[in-house]
Amino acid sequence: MSRAEFQQSELWEISRQLISFNTVSALSNLNIAEFLANYLESSGMSVQIVTETIAGVPKANVVAWVGPAEPGGLILSGHMDIVPFEGQPGWKTDPLKMQTDGKRIFGRGVSDMKIFLAQSLLAARQQPLHQLKRPLVFIFTCDEEVAGQGSARLVQTLPEVIKGCPLPEIALIGEPTNFAIFPAHKGYASFDLRVQGKGGHSSLPSNGLNAIDIMGQILQVIKQVGKQLEKQSLPENIQLFPEVPYSTFNNGLISGGLAPNMIAETCRLTASLRVAPGDTADEILQQVQQQIEQKILPEVRLQAPDGGIFLENLVAVPPLKSPLEGPFVELLGRIIGQSITRGAPYATDGGQFQSLGINSYICGPGELAEAHQPNESLAVENFFGGLEKLERIIHAWCIE
Template identity: 35%
Template sequence: MSSSRALLADLIGFDTTSRESNLQLIEFARQYLEGFGVPCQLIFNAERSKANLFATLGTDDRPGIVLSGHTDVVPVDGQAWTVPPFTLTERDGKLYGRGAADMKGYIACVLAAVPSLLAAPLSMPVHIALSYDEEVGCLGVRSLLTELATRPHTPLLCIIGEPTELAPVLGHKGKLAMRCDVHGAACHSAYAPQGVNAIEHAAQLIGELGHIGARLRAPALQDSRFDPPFSTVQTGVISGGKALNIVPAHCRFDFEVRALPAQDPRQVAEQLQRYARDEVLPRMQAVNADSAIHFSELSAYPGLATDRHSQAAQLIARFCGSDAFSTVAFGTEGGLFDAIGIATVVCGPGSMDQGHKPDEFVSVAQLNACDAMLARIAEYLHTRPS
């Protein structure tokens, strides 16, 4: 087995589903890196049940390159796997296991590249950043970036290794996830006008979200680089009611906005909040003064839009051998790196067509191609003048 395949087998063996700890994987990576003399910094969550890892190869006295990946994976519950999800299985040139594509394949290649990166003096440092809880809102990486923002040298480039089949991606949409709680007043359904039906008023709010989403499709607001080329709004979860003969006093729904990088998803939330305050709530409180509508943010991350003429774009084109820049529909931690001034691109092995699905896999060919890309990065850093 190649080094990257062997390391991928180890990484898949750790169940790092977001609801679980990632510390076993982080400790494995720490011991591996420190075995090559690479010091590691661990940044824990408040409960010390999860951690980010940040390590630097070379001298940290100038801007460098960040190789970044998240360690958590999505659940396998309810999925019809034909292979053990937390054991690497090779079949017909494909490597199966939860996280093989999203995105332990990339992390395995990065770790496998450490010896070659250290084989000769580096003209600039290489940073390895491993995060937790990306799959539940890009939560863990934020404390890592807070630490990184205090350092004297801002990295020149960050490569997020999400699965793009090693195509260079310069952009993705941002996301805002919100919850709305509608509190009405219960009564017997025979006297429905005396109550405040929380489900019906929540439905009015959801309908307004549909109108807002329709307005976002206006041609003037579209960006043809993205698919779909406009910002989207959708309600994904709703609950409420106790019984058919009781006017429901409570209804909750969750909605999300996936916004083009040039648009602020919070503007959608603000529009809905104004509609709730000015239109829906007065009708509710006219029947019962204690009626209320509350909004809360569940998660958010910014979009990414790296200039195709930037140094970052030129570098990733050189490393992956293509300047066919594109965008992706899914989100990454890239917008958060970009927000603190680190130019960011997305490029990694495998395809998101396999991510989050049963029998997730990365092909051996893609893993080998990622090894080759990282070898080109090593060659560049060994030959580039300091």
């Protein structure tokens, strides 16, 4: 196919339009949601735009479904938001204007992950939907790039949103994997620990409580809990996450105190957790809090009765671990031509879907090395190849 021909294809046209919406997570995404909803409705699907207000901004998730009220349905899912590009050096083209040099396609979101959305729209339109034997459901989420907040809200109401359609069995999430199949990923959580001490003149240390000193003890607790986690590698996690098969902390940011001659009154740590399947952020943070309670808080209460240690701003994306075998894994492997080897190196909406009992697999046309980069691009083979593969997956699972 010549460059001119493929730029006339419907896949090009839909992709071009999706890329043109500035859906950076901080902005409202109602425009793209409406565009997607209209397209899916015109293909004969039932559609709901589920609106939310997140951080004061109007947002929407899009849910569409079609097919008989049978179990075993398939979800195709992707996120509508993109990471920022303004101020990111290195862009040679307008990030919102999709372009090609004949070999690769350029634009913010081509790999992560608007081309997959375009392929999903077209794959559904080209199927005989009246012949479906199992439901086909689309879930397009907002705010995936900010700790998956869109899907976290949606899963609370999903069964009612698609009422009449039994909850699907499988979700295929088209995040950038260059068609590798990932059945699992670690979860992610970020949180603050804030110490409120008692300030004063540094010449009289015992009159105050130095919050930075207390934070030093908290860092020791985190280190000890981290060491415990290291001893708890499940056999499947060793296979899926060979480099680091256990949950880990990262102390990312710290601030506290005002001047060298003042007792530091406050100190704040912002840290994160990568949560291996089998663990939960809540359980791990409970261990931290229990040790703080036993080892550190008695001193705080004595020295600074108005002080304390507070866990704040917790945001968590659950881990994902779906079965490594089964009919869908077989079908996907056959069509994609790959087998499962390991877990994904990032979190997705799949952890939220699995909390509803929906097994989720991550496999998409984009390339991870391109995601979030300037001049984000996608190979032309994956552009058309991804559409063809999706059509075959839908046909094999929902129609045959």
